[in-house]
Amino acid sequence: MDIVVFGAGSLGSLVGGLLAREHDVTLVGRNPHVERIEGDGLTIDGQLDVRVTPTATTDGTDLTADLAVVAVKAFDTDAAARTLATGSFDAALSLQNGMGNEATLASHIDCPVLAGTITYGAMLVAPGRVECTGIGHLVVGPRDGGTDPLADHTGAAFDAAGIETTVATDMPRRLWRKLAVNAAINPITALARVENGAILDSPAADIAASAARETARVARADGVELADHDAVAALESVASATADNRSSMLQDVENDSRTEVDAISGYVVDRAEEVDVKTPTNRTLAGAIRAWESGRGLR
């Protein structure tokens, strides 16, 4: 299968590198990472040990492939979609966190857009080298739920490359449940500067549970069956399983980088307003992160 991975940063380089063991992969990223891959190939280390030589480019225009995998940060999705729209693909797949990415992609690209949630951990440690910080699982399916042969074919392609993959018919529920987890963990760990596990038995536990419950209420108003207790159970399960992880939002704050707050807490607040649900906890967390970003000139 010909695959373009658009956004060859941490996650895109890990997934693209693993896919390159089995498929013809083109990574779209930025220099010096792209230059090093073109010169010396891509190394994956940490919990995996892989060396591959995928094609890499900084120019994502006019590309043609069976599948476009999108792995840019949520705030770059619109620009990425506009670039991908100059090319031709049988399907696109978002591996991103946050909500709204698939709709943004579908508004620009005229091929089916699949949704994905992935629990691998990746960190770009040097040009040409990405560390796998955790081996996880990929779930892929039609973004509105149901079945689609494209999802089956995509899942088989990832499985063939050694990426354990489940093809699901309930992606809307999975995306909302992942959003509840991110809305609960990411902003609190970023503001408190703590690992994921620290919020379980801390004064922030109630705040995290409240953010998760608010997200579940918005999901139900959006027509997705996600009970409050399911969202809280998912939060507790992930925070426990990734207790020693520094969330992506904490890493962004520590790196003085823009966060994905608009696609996480901000999305909950904005969607809640459309369906007349109150989300004081998510509103407060979104405001605090945005205040930090503004103070750093990041928005």
Ligand SMILES: NC(=O)C1=CN([C@@H]2O[C@H](COP(=O)(O)OP(=O)(O)OC[C@H]3O[C@@H](n4cnc5c(N)ncnc54)[C@H](O)[C@@H]3O)[C@@H](O)[C@H]2O)C=CC1
């Ligand atoms: N890093 C991880 O372990 C995981 C990340 N995710 C999600 O995956 C997404 C990506 O996250 P990361 O890989 O950590 O971010 P990242 O910032 O390391 O990678 C994104 C890359 O896309 C590149 N990019 C953006 N626009 C581009 C363009 N127009 N042309 C070429 N390159 C472009 C950026 O330069 C950057 O290198 C986020 O939504 C994140 O929440 C999800 C699970 C795990």
Ligand SMILES: CC(C)(CO)C(=O)C(=O)O
């Ligand atoms: C699930 C969690 C919180 C794991 O760290 C994550 O997806 C992130 O850090 O963005």
